[in-house]
Amino acid sequence: MAIRDNMSPASGKMLRGDDTILDEAALLEALQTACEAVQAAAEPAAYTTPMHTAPTAGVATGVILAANVNRLYALFVNDSETIVYLALGGAAALNTGIRLNANGGSYEMSKKLGNLYTGVVNGISGVAGQVVCVTEGV
Numbered sequence: 001m002a003i004r005d006n007m008s009p010a011s012g013k014m015l016r017g018d019d020t021i022l023d024e025a026a027l028l029e030a031l032q033t034a035c036e037a038v039q040a041a042a043e044p045a046a047y048t049t050p051m052h053t054a055p056t057a058g059v060a061t062g063v064i065l066a067a068n069v070n071r072l073y074a075l076f077v078n079d080s081e082t083i084v085y086l087a088l089g090g091a092a093a094l095n096t097g098i099r100l101n102a103n104g105g106s107y108e109m110s111k112k113l114g115n116l117y118t119g120v121v122n123g124i125s126g127v128a129g130q131v132v133c134v135t136e137g138v
Contacts, residue, residue: 055132063120068138071116084125
């Protein structure tokens with residue numbers, strides 16, 4: 001049923017299902033409130049517990065961030081002078097996956113960005129002992 005079907009021709013006011021009369025301003029306010037409620041429900045929850053770690057990537061694939069089904073956010077920052085490569089869920093390999101450039105290259109994931117991954121994140125570098133600063137939010 002279109003909104004027009006519920007209009008009272010004499011007054012131009014809207015009738016709700018319970019015969020309550022709404023004027024245009026009240027109708028617009030009700031629609032805005034409903035839209036705000038839908039938008040708030042659709043937004044991902046903000047994380048409340050940040051955890052900071054500094055794992056190292058080496059010449060063989062290794063865990064940079066363990067799997068966590070409660071993860072809502074993750075940030076990876078290369079704190080070394082050598083490129084680090086990340087792999088989601090599998091073994092990391094040089095020149096494939098997510099590249100973190102040297103001296104601050106970063107990668108961010110979250111529900112809001114649409115790229116959240118909750119599985120294991122592995123890393124590798126051409127040089128041993130390369131630090132990756134990780135912030136994980138749950």
